Amino acid sequence: MHRRSFLHGVLIAPLLLVPVAASAADGKLKVVASFSILGDIVQNVGGDRVAVTTLVGPDGDAHVFEPTPADAKAVAAADVVFVNGLGLEGWMERLIQSSGYRGPVAVAGNGVTSRTMDEAGSGITDPHAWQDLRNGRIYVANIAAALAAADPQGAGAYRTAASAYSAEIAAKDEWVRAELKDVPSGQRRIITSHDAFGYFGAAYGITFLAPVGVSTEAEPSAAGMARLIRQMKSEGVKVVFFENMTSPKLVATLASEAGARVGGTLYSDALSPPGGPADSYLRMFDNNVPQLKAAMLGM
Amino acid sequence: MSLLYDLLAAPFVDFAFMRRALVACAALAVGCGPVGVLLLLRRMSLVGDSMSHAVLPGAAIGFVISGLSLVSMSIGGFVAGLLVALASGVVTRVTQLREDASFAAFYLISIALGVLIVSTRGSNVDLMHVLFGTILAVDNHSLLLVSAIATISIAVLAVIYRPLIVECFDPAFLRSVGGHGASYHILFLVLVVLNLVAGFQALGTLMAVGLMMLPAAAARFWSAEVWALAAVSAAIALVSGYVGLLVSFHFDLPSGPAIVLTAGVIYLVSLAVGRKGSLRQNLIARPHYES
Numbered sequence: 001m002h003r004r005s006f007l008h009g010v011l012i013a014p015l016l017l018v019p020v021a022a023s024a025a026d027g028k029l030k031v032v033a034s035f036s037i038l039g040d041i042v043q044n045v046g047g048d049r050v051a052v053t054t055l056v057g058p059d060g061d062a063h064v065f066e067p068t069p070a071d072a073k074a075v076a077a078a079d080v081v082f083v084n085g086l087g088l089e090g091w092m093e094r095l096i097q098s099s100g101y102r103g104p105v106a107v108a109g110n111g112v113t114s115r116t117m118d119e120a121g122s123g124i125t126d127p128h129a130w131q132d133l134r135n136g137r138i139y140v141a142n143i144a145a146a147l148a149a150a151d152p153q154g155a156g157a158y159r160t161a162a163s164a165y166s167a168e169i170a171a172k173d174e175w176v177r178a179e180l181k182d183v184p185s186g187q188r189r190i191i192t193s194h195d196a197f198g199y200f201g202a203a204y205g206i207t208f209l210a211p212v213g214v215s216t217e218a219e220p221s222a223a224g225m226a227r228l229i230r231q232m233k234s235e236g237v238k239v240v241f242f243e244n245m246t247s248p249k250l251v252a253t254l255a256s257e258a259g260a261r262v263g264g265t266l267y268s269d270a271l272s273p274p275g276g277p278a279d280s281y282l283r284m285f286d287n288n289v290p291q292l293k294a295a296m297l298g299m
Numbered sequence: 300m301s302l303l304y305d306l307l308a309a310p311f312v313d314f315a316f317m318r319r320a321l322v323a324c325a326a327l328a329v330g331c332g333p334v335g336v337l338l339l340l341r342r343m344s345l346v347g348d349s350m351s352h353a354v355l356p357g358a359a360i361g362f363v364i365s366g367l368s369l370v371s372m373s374i375g376g377f378v379a380g381l382l383v384a385l386a387s388g389v390v391t392r393v394t395q396l397r398e399d400a401s402f403a404a405f406y407l408i409s410i411a412l413g414v415l416i417v418s419t420r421g422s423n424v425d426l427m428h429v430l431f432g433t434i435l436a437v438d439n440h441s442l443l444l445v446s447a448i449a450t451i452s453i454a455v456l457a458v459i460y461r462p463l464i465v466e467c468f469d470p471a472f473l474r475s476v477g478g479h480g481a482s483y484h485i486l487f488l489v490l491v492v493l494n495l496v497a498g499f500q501a502l503g504t505l506m507a508v509g510l511m512m513l514p515a516a517a518a519r520f521w522s523a524e525v526w527a528l529a530a531v532s533a534a535i536a537l538v539s540g541y542v543g544l545l546v547s548f549h550f551d552l553p554s555g556p557a558i559v560l561t562a563g564v565i566y567l568v569s570l571a572v573g574r575k576g577s578l579r580q581n582l583i584a585r586p587h588y589e590s
Binding site: 068085086220221222223224225226231249250252254256 | 314435436
């Protein structure tokens, strides 16, 4: 297998000369990341040596994405493609096949201890691993390794950038823990319209309750709404949160019924557009954590 | 007794969202019942379905212009639906194309345009989910809108009732006595679009048509008078809403489909045992008449 692909490479190398020269003139490694948060992490590790194309942009939903021909073109022209894995990008395999891309597909979530989440009675893998900052460091290591494999000359640069960024993530992890330290254990409950915070909750000791399942497509039942309202009332939950892409009306209804207030916007699956309150992986935590803290303290 | 209370009343007593949903269903029933019956009598049963898709581009444009605003999305949906209805009506009257064909053509154009507008907005916000709310999340504005539309529908229908019925059964007669059949027809189409806009606020496009046509079709097996058809149809729609919400509450099922499926069950039962031309009468009663 190894020999064959080597031979294959030698044989087709001359044919590839033109595109390789083009990419060399540009000087950058072309990488594609499946969604905005992953794109930001890849950019931080790759720095100037890479040009990142993100398929599902800011405020987009990676669960139900419809690729366009431009996306297929970007994938076909890429040197490395990064995905989250853990079942997030169901559409990715089809896109890679149809685009004719044959390069490496790096799974950033490799090696993460995955959680299962309850969806309609059956356990499925929860893909939102990046919400635990310790997993973010695993992502960084995976990304650095994949970039070094694709661009051996830059291996040193990637390693340096990765360790610096990893230290930043570790510092953010410490900060989150320090911020949430004062919240009494009886008040560590949050209601949000989308249960993308399973890893966050497990890592930082908060229980997240949601009216809808893992996918934003699920339509709620009256029984589910009633259960949640009873729970909010009995546990004294005071604030509920919009997630940046699910139906705000549903959350507003829940809030008014249970006598709670509607909190600000939490970012979980997608970043905000540049200049917004959560335009990078780390700024997403800067946006979310103080709001969650205020909500739990009943402020 | 308390079991019955828990089963039938407690969900509505305990939860405001259930009461709102029920009120929304009642308003929809009052508006959609008669409109559905008239669609049925005018052999336009499938027009409701195509119209419900025709409102999409308008609602999408409303969303693109001013975000998640009930008013702009409703106005957009109304204008788009109306344009399709009028264009189809004009084409039907001035060319050789039949009404069903021109409706199909315009609604297909309309829905493609809607999907195009939604996807070129760049962000992949799940617009269908945002646009087509669930009946469990009906807020005050939606409730007002739905009730206002029901009121307008009933008032307008009361005024145009006679000429509209005459045009249903004998358009030539209406013309001979100097009635303006076409203008009544257009006014009626406006009502159809209005009721669909009301329906998609509460139920989503597919489900809105369900609450319009299924009760009307079921009513056909119980009554022959047009006014009675309308009343029975509205009653069936209301019962479907009530029972569907209870089913959704007690069996943990999504409410929109639960409501429409309840209407579907009522239709099937009516089909089997109704008093006017049901299966029971056609299959069992006939030998009795022949003897």
